[in-house]
Amino acid sequence: MFFPTLVQDYLSISAEKYPDKEALICGQKRFTYSELDRKSDILAQTLKTLGVQRDDRVVVFLDNTAETVISIYGILKANAVFVILNGGLKSKKLAFVLNDCAPTVLITHTSKAKVCQEAFEYVDLKCRIIWNGTGAQIPQKLSPVSSDWESLFSTSLYTDSKNFNVNSNNRECIDIDLAALIYTSGSTGEPKGVMSNHHSMLSAARSIIQYLENDENDIILNVLPLSFDYGLYQVLMAFMFGGTVVLEKSFLFLHKVLEQISKENVTGFPIVPTILAMLLNLQDLRNYYFGSLRYISNTGAALPVEHIRRLRDLFPNVNIYSMFGLTECKRVSYLPPNEIDDRPASVGKPMPNCEVFIVDESGKKVNSGEIGELVVRGANVMKGYWNAPELSKQYFRPGPKPGETILYSGDYFRQDDDGYLYFIRRKDDMIKSKGERISAKELENTISAMDGVSEVAVVGMPDEIFGQAIKAVIVKNSSVDLTEKDVLKFCTQNLEPFAVPKYIEFLDALPKTAHGKIDKKLLKN
Secondary structure: OOOOOOOOHHHHHHHHHOOOOOEEOOOOEEEHHHHHHHHHHOOOHHHHHHOOOOOOOEEEEOOOHHHHHHHHHHHHHHOOEEEOOOOOHHHHHHHHHHHHHHOOOEEEEHHHHHHHHHHHHOOOOOOEEEOOOOOOOOOOOOOOOOOOHHHHOOOOOHHHHOOOOOHHOOOOOOOOOEEEEEEEEOOOOOOEEEEEEEHHHHHHHHHHHHHOOOOOEEEEOOOOOOOOOHHHHHHHHHHHHEEEEEEEEOOOOOOHHHHHHOOOOOOOEEEEEHHHHHOOOOHHHHHOOOOOOOEEEEOOOOOHHHHHHHHHHHHHOOEEEEEEEEOOOOOEEEEEEOOOOOOOOHHHHEEEEEEEEEOOOOOOOOOOOOOOEEEEOOOOOOOOOOHHHHHHHEEEOOOOOOOOOOEEEEEEEOOOOOOEEEEEEEEEEEEEEOOOOEEEHHHHHHHHHOOOOOEEEEEEEEOOOOEEEEEEEEOOOOOOOOOHHHHHHHHHHHHHHHHOOOOOEEEEOOOOOOOOEOOHHOOOO
């Protein structure tokens, strides 16, 4: 009996079980499970002919496309490690990642030739390149291995199934081998590659599938970048339970995204707070049909309570999963939908097969209701940071049982008497003003409850008198014409005097990282 232990096993299993079922919908393209399985087999063979060996890294620098999905599974079937980079990455960060992970092959699109050329001026490695797309001038230094992605799938050697069988003959990896390097957004410094092995990724995915109650009838609308673990796992999980993924390039064209829900009978819609803020700002949201929608999930950052209330009003018959996670362990907790009205500020209890505890600065567990750092224990804890042993030691530490590693998250939480978790702040998201330590998250929650506020971010600015002065940056919605005076009056009525912002700034949009998180570093400039 075959027992799946590797991420790619599940694509082959679903292809055998549901060969003609649509697995992926991407724009005008639709792919069955058997088509994706076969195309990833062919790509795996191509990678092997290019010299890719077990544990080699292969970088995929593409947008949210079907080619990205095929690349993920083709790389895994070649016994290699996939590294998905956001298609909008700039040349300096691309150069950093390429130098850091030293890939054998880069898979990209001709539209990114200029960025690649600029990046390779700072890259000291020999890397073969597979180009997708046509029409761009490819610099001599970046001469393509194949200028036409489609040609890979028309060569007679690869179309003759008797010539190779990736799954049976080339299986070299075991589940403790790396499957992926997932680079964090790097908003506070250089990107960090989180080392994710097959076992940890599958363990996390199984737990999430369990509490979301996913099955083969689910159709997931994914607008999140595949370089973001939250977006990536929508594909990995769907292919595990035999569902369908509707893959969109982004959430910027929100009307088009919402139309897909009714058109494709979407049942699951994963979001981040930025997407919710955009949804709540739409005037005609009730004009769309959401009858097929079974659940909406959120992670990336805790949702403001007021936004949860408004979301519940808009989708009274949809299960809302408020969750918490971080790339270093994928997911930590979820709030059962039947608890969201009673505990809207909570991100729930630990997910299945995951244990958490909250500790003080000395590592001692704190009492119920006390604030401390969240520590995560379980198979979902990843293996540290690539090429960063000292940083790994800081966050990935020996656990209570011999030989195990636990994750110190860097996030402050409290846990109530019933075991429910409440996010307080990031360790580094504190403002010290007028001698007081102030949580930016607490101020953001307060200000977001004000009528007319669509999004808000609070940062500390250098100040000779206060040490740090509080600055609130606000995106207004169209329903209320807010002024600086209105905001200051509201803050004075709802906050302690030392927590009232000194500066109020209005923007049309908050700067975001490639993964849709607010980039506070840019707000401090």
